[in-house]
Amino acid sequence: MDFGFGAADEELRADARHWLSGHLVGPYARARGLGGPGSEHEGVAERRAWERELGSGGWIGQGWDVADGAYGQRRLSLTGQVVWAEEYAALRAPGRVGHIGENLLAPTLIAHGSREQRDRFLPGIARGEELWCQGYSEPGAGSDLAGIRTSAVRDPADGRHRVTGQKIWTSLAQDADWCFVLARTEAGSRRHHGLSFLLVPMDQPGRIEVRPIRQMSGTAEFNEVFFDGAEAHEVVGGEGNGWTVAMGLLALERGVSTLVQQIGFAAELERVVAAFLTSAQAGDPVLRDRLVTQWAELRTMRWHALRTLGAAAPDPGAPSVAKLLWGGWHRRLGELAVAVRGASATAGPAPWGRGTPYELGLDEAQRLFLFTRADTIYGGSDEIQRNIIAERVLGLPKESR
Numbered sequence: 001m002d003f004g005f006g007a008a009d010e011e012l013r014a015d016a017r018h019w020l021s022g023h024l025v026g027p028y029a030r031a032r033g034l035g036g037p038g039s040e041h042e043g044v045a046e047r048r049a050w051e052r053e054l055g056s057g058g059w060i061g062q063g064w065d066v067a068d069g070a071y072g073q074r075r076l077s078l079t080g081q082v083v084w085a086e087e088y089a090a091l092r093a094p095g096r097v098g099h100i101g102e103n104l105l106a107p108t109l110i111a112h113g114s115r116e117q118r119d120r121f122l123p124g125i126a127r128g129e130e131l132w133c134q135g136y137s138e139p140g141a142g143s144d145l146a147g148i149r150t151s152a153v154r155d156p157a158d159g160r161h162r163v164t165g166q167k168i169w170t171s172l173a174q175d176a177d178w179c180f181v182l183a184r185t186e187a188g189s190r191r192h193h194g195l196s197f198l199l200v201p202m203d204q205p206g207r208i209e210v211r212p213i214r215q216m217s218g219t220a221e222f223n224e225v226f227f228d229g230a231e232a233h234e235v236v237g238g239e240g241n242g243w244t245v246a247m248g249l250l251a252l253e254r255g256v257s258t259l260v261q262q263i264g265f266a267a268e269l270e271r272v273v274a275a276f277l278t279s280a281q282a283g284d285p286v287l288r289d290r291l292v293t294q295w296a297e298l299r300t301m302r303w304h305a306l307r308t309l310g311a312a313a314p315d316p317g318a319p320s321v322a323k324l325l326w327g328g329w330h331r332r333l334g335e336l337a338v339a340v341r342g343a344s345a346t347a348g349p350a351p352w353g354r355g356t357p358y359e360l361g362l363d364e365a366q367r368l369f370l371f372t373r374a375d376t377i378y379g380g381s382d383e384i385q386r387n388i389i390a391e392r393v394l395g396l397p398k399e400s401r
Helices: 007-023 044-056 078-090 099-112 115-126 242-252 256-277 285-309 318-339 342-346 364-374 382-393
Strands: 132-135 151-154 161-167 178-184 195-201 208-212 223-232 234-236
Touching: 007 078, 078 256, 099 115, 099 132, 099 178, 099 234, 099 242, 115 234, 151 178, 161 178, 161 195, 178 223, 178 242, 195 223, 195 242, 256 285, 256 318, 256 364, 285 318, 318 342, 318 364, 318 382, 342 364
Parallel strands: 132 178
Antiparallel strands: 151 161, 161 223, 178 195, 195 234, 208 223
């Protein structure tokens, strides 16, 4: 794949830099760098307002497979999307709170939803006004998604489904306006049969309860969500076709967004390298070698993502390979972040078990180390990804259940 940047890309780069510099002022300037992995609690109000600012500039929905401006968004090429992401990262613009709606739900509606559903939900996402969360994993069905037990029964009075069950590890549920929920709509069905992809408004007091899950870093990006007869407003892709829709969405999770994620990884690596060069460990050849390896592996991930996006036909194993690559890489970066600090990385201003959740006194390196311990688990554990590659790509016998 020829992934060079052309004249149009460089014009876009100048436009993006000018727009971002002119709008990252006031409260948005104070929110720069807030809201990264493990820091979703930071500057939520400012970042939600920033989402609307992005929408007003047409910067949300750049990669949607619809006509330019159909929902108020700019339509950018793949290289254009990468240019925007590079400039966004370079200026340390606030962490996005609308990425689940933009990068997961919207493309799914474009591929599987009705015209009415697209016209109802895409404008709100493009304007940065409606935020979404994902209701997939459950206590007994995380990486093995087909084992979900959350159910939904159609109410004959209005034709809408009533959802009952529990979801877990639900990112941003505390701030979301809507949740897309995978639920079992056929009584007695098993595994991937009898599932439906439902759109559920989160503002249903008494029917939806969100409980934050406190992590060892002290923050609470993830939540438990309890549905007690909550009303679902839409079914995407038709009742009983939820598995097909859900798998299509998971493939999107590791598309262009993987490249954007890697830009953030590169910025984190730069900060770890800078800390190393000014630390007492700067002469350590082992740490130096580990940092060089991290840099080389990040480049490998970039070329793998580009090759996947430029392939003539989808590679069924590519999403799993990508998850295996970045999950382990990011966890090792967290380990390096504290290794370059030496013994001082084990101490903090506030003792463990004391203070409110955000008063644990963790610095950036410590938070990165603790948060990245989960990278090889959430979003599909390493073990599950290897099973997918073995069974669906290599044709090995399936694991007995």
